[in-house]
Amino acid sequence: MRNLSKVLLVLVALLTLTACGAKEEISANNFKSIMEKEDFYVTDISDDMEDSNISKVYTANNKEFQMEFYVFKTEETAKEAFNSNKKMFNENKEYKGKEKNEDTYDEYTQETGDYYNVLKRVGKTLLYASVNVDYKGDVKSAINKLGY
Numbered sequence: 001m002r003n004l005s006k007v008l009l010v011l012v013a014l015l016t017l018t019a020c021g022a023k024e025e026i027s028a029n030n031f032k033s034i035m036e037k038e039d040f041y042v043t044d045i046s047d048d049m050e051d052s053n054i055s056k057v058y059t060a061n062n063k064e065f066q067m068e069f070y071v072f073k074t075e076e077t078a079k080e081a082f083n084s085n086k087k088m089f090n091e092n093k094e095y096k097g098k099e100k101n102e103d104t105y106d107e108y109t110q111e112t113g114d115y116y117n118v119l120k121r122v123g124k125t126l127l128y129a130s131v132n133v134d135y136k137g138d139v140k141s142a143i144n145k146l147g148y
Contacts, residue, residue, distance in 0.1 A: 023105045025123035026146060028056040031069045034145055035060040040067075053077040055124075065131035065139060072124045075104070082106050082121040085128060089117050111136070120148045 026034075032042045040060040049057050056071040072078040086108045089097060097110030097117070106121040116136040120127040120143065127148055129139050 022102065023122045023148060025104075025125045026148075028058055028069065028071050031058055031060070031146065035067075035142070038062070038142055038145055040142070053081075060142075062138075065129065065135045067127060067129040067139065067142065070126040070128070072126065075124050078121050078124045078126050079106065081126050082108070082119055085119050085126075089119075089130075118143070122148055 028044075032044075035042050035058075040062045043059045043061070044056070045059055046054070046057050053073050054070055054077075055073055058069045060067045060069065070078070070081065072081065086097070086099070089108065089110050092112060095110055095112045097108050100107040104123050106119070108117075108119040110117040111133060114133055115130055116133045116139060117130045118127070118139060127143065127146070129143075131139055
C-alpha cells in the first residue's frame with residue numbers, strides 16, 4: 001500500500017511540474033492556421049504597420065470579437081509593447097488588473113464593467129484582445145488553443 005502511495009505521489013508531482021512548463025512562442029503562420037481552424041477570419045495587416053520594430057501582425061476575427069497577434073523583431077521591443085499597452089489599460093484606475101511575469105512570458109488581464117482586456121507576451125510575440133466581457137470565456141478558449 002505504501003509503494004502505491006509513493007507512486008501516486010510521484011505521478012502527481014510530475015504532472016504538476018509538466019503543467020507549469022514554460023510557454024513557447026508560436027510563429028505568425030501557426031497563429032493563422034490555429035485561428036482559421038477555430039473559424040476565425042485571419043488578416044495579415046503587416047503592411048499597414050508603420051513601426052519598424054514589428055515583423056508581422058495578424059488580426060483574427062470571428063464576427064463576435066477580434067484578437068491581434070504581433071511578432072516583434074526583438075524580445076525587448078515586445079516587452080516595451082506589452083508595458084505600453086498595460087499602461088493604457090491601467091489608465092482606468094477604477095479597475096485593477098492581474099499580472100504574471102516570467103523570464104520569457106508576461107500576462108496581464110483586466111476586467112472592467114463592460115470589457116475583458118488581455119495581453120500575453122511570449123518571447124518576441126504579443127497577443128492583444130479587448131472584448132466585450134460576454135466573450136471572456138471564448139477569448140480564453142481561443143488563447144488556450146494557441147498555447148498561450
